[in-house]
Amino acid sequence: MKNGVHIIFHIDFNAFFCAVAEIYNPALRNTAFAIGRENSNYGVISTCSYEARKYGIHSGMPLAIAFKKLKTLNVISLPYDYYLKYHYKFIELLKEYSNLIEIGSIDEAYIDVTELAKTRHPLVIAKEIQTRLLTNYHLPCSIGIATTLFLAKMASDLQKPLGLTVLRNKDVKKMLYPKSVKDIFGIGKKTYPKLEEIGILTIGDFLNPDNKNKVLEILSIERYNEVVDKFNAHSRNTILPLHKEDNLSISTMSTYDRRIVGEEEALYELSVLTKDIYKRLKKEKYLTKTVTITLRNIDFNTITRSKTLTNYTDDYNEIFNVVSDLLEDNYHNEALRLLGVGFNNLINKNLIVEEEYNLFNALNKSEKEEVINDIMVNFKEKYGNKALYYAREKKTLFD
DNA sequence: TCTGGGGTCCTAGGACCC
DNA sequence: TCTGGGGTCCTAGGACCC
Numbered sequence: 001m002k003n004g005v006h007i008i009f010h011i012d013f014n015a016f017f018c019a020v021a022e023i024y025n026p027a028l029r030n031t032a033f034a035i036g037r038e039n040s041n042y043g044v045i046s047t048c049s050y051e052a053r054k055y056g057i058h059s060g061m062p063l064a065i066a067f068k069k070l071k072t073l074n075v076i077s078l079p080y081d082y083y084l085k086y087h088y089k090f091i092e093l094l095k096e097y098s099n100l101i102e103i104g105s106i107d108e109a110y111i112d113v114t115e116l117a118k119t120r121h122p123l124v125i126a127k128e129i130q131t132r133l134l135t136n137y138h139l140p141c142s143i144g145i146a147t148t149l150f151l152a153k154m155a156s157d158l159q160k161p162l163g164l165t166v167l168r169n170k171d172v173k174k175m176l177y178p179k180s181v182k183d184i185f186g187i188g189k190k191t192y193p194k195l196e197e198i199g200i201l202t203i204g205d206f207l208n209p210d211n212k213n214k215v216l217e218i219l220s221i222e223r224y225n226e227v228v229d230k231f232n233a234h235s236r237n238t239i240l241p242l243h244k245e246d247n248l249s250i251s252t253m254s255t256y257d258r259r260i261v262g263e264e265e266a267l268y269e270l271s272v273l274t275k276d277i278y279k280r281l282k283k284e285k286y287l288t289k290t291v292t293i294t295l296r297n298i299d300f301n302t303i304t305r306s307k308t309l310t311n312y313t314d315d316y317n318e319i320f321n322v323v324s325d326l327l328e329d330n331y332h333n334e335a336l337r338l339l340g341v342g343f344n345n346l347i348n349k350n351l352i353v354e355e356e357y358n359l360f361n362a363l364n365k366s367e368k369e370e371v372i373n374d375i376m377v378n379f380k381e382k383y384g385n386k387a388l389y390y391a392r393e394k395k396t397l398f399d
Numbered sequence: 400t401c402t403g404g405g406g407t408c409c410t411a412g413g414a415c416c417c
Numbered sequence: 418t419c420t421g422g423g424g425t426c427c428t429a430g431g432a433c434c435c
Contacts, residue, residue: 044401062400064401250406290427305429
């Protein structure tokens with residue numbers, strides 16, 4: 001193997017929420033059902049079984065429409081903890097293969113198996129992981145194998161369910177170019193219709209140098225180059241050793257089945273949400289510096305308003321006063337359908353090493369900047385731009 | 400047809416400082 | 418009276434992801 005080449009797996013569960021629901025209720029197997037708000041006609045489907053997909057039902061679809069397609073659709077929901085339990089089992093299993101694991105979300109992860117692949121064939125490793133997840137936990141997954149995280153992710157998408165896909169750099173053209181531009185991870189529902197409108201239909205069209213000027217009408221040169229690099233395997237191939245507990249923000253929101261009108265009612269609902277998310281702040285030992293509220297009116301217009309404090313805090317009254325002020329300054333008695341509260345600029349109390357913090361604070365300003373700069377340069381060399389972004393966010397710790 | 404909930408990343412403008 | 422260049426922080430919102 002060439003020096004510096006990594007072997008990355010992207011492991012992606014197939015209909016994860018449904019698979020977990022089937023563990024708790026095996027009678028659901030091979031039936032058409034969906035995960036969503038129970039006993040309701042509004043809201044959207046978060047995911048649905050392969051049986052339900054046969055009726056044209058898919059995730060993100062409003063329940064009202066799904067019921068039109070299949071009157072008898074069985075919609076269920078489980079407490080989030082139930083899904084988390086299997087997420088943790090999944091991560092524990094991966095740790096047997098490598099310590100370099102990056103969690104993408106509750107149902108997907110990247111793992112660098114370069115070391116292990118010196119003695120075992122990557123496909124054999126992947127097959128074993130897939131089989132163990134299926135036989136031990138009844139969780140079907142697809143695995144993509146490539147040299148960068150992006151290509152591994154694209155590869156895992158190529159075969160579902162239960163796919164095992166090796167995507168060599170030299171095969172990118174053959175395997176990915178015929179696919180639609182909307183399959184590009186990072187090109188979403190706002191951008192792909194614009195690309196299709198100017199005749200950029202496939203990934204091959206997008207990457208064709210003759211089309212570069214056309215694409216630049218829609219994407220900035222930076223975004224364009226980023227995407228091109230990704231398909232040329234010039235994107236991140238190192239796992240970021242950052243975990244869920246390194247959240248940059250936490251939030252909660254709720255859509256109501258009635259309209260919220262008037263400051264009194266809005267403030268009451270915000271207090272319920274604030275208490276809810278505050279519990280999590282305390283439980284995970286975070287301090288926050290920025291408080292955000294979200295208001296969405298019945299026309300679906302959404303605003304966010306935030307305030308940054310001078311100090312990090314986990315004092316409930318201080319936080320709720322900010323929520324209250326933000327509402328007062330920005331709410332004009334329109335009817336609302338959604339309210340939300342979030343905390344940004346988080347630091348974890350466990351991460352603050354007091355001694356180092358005091359030493360750092362004793363430095364003068366230019367010395368501080370030098371130290372931060374060193375940290376950031378090291379970060380970037382080691383882990384790439386994404387880590388640099390994290391470092392920049394976190395350095396506010398040293399204010 | 401009518402739109403959930405919880406996140407991250409990126410950009411842009413204004414305030415402020417030197 | 419007219420006015421630079423660089424940097425950071427804050428705020429707001431868009432796009433995207435699962």
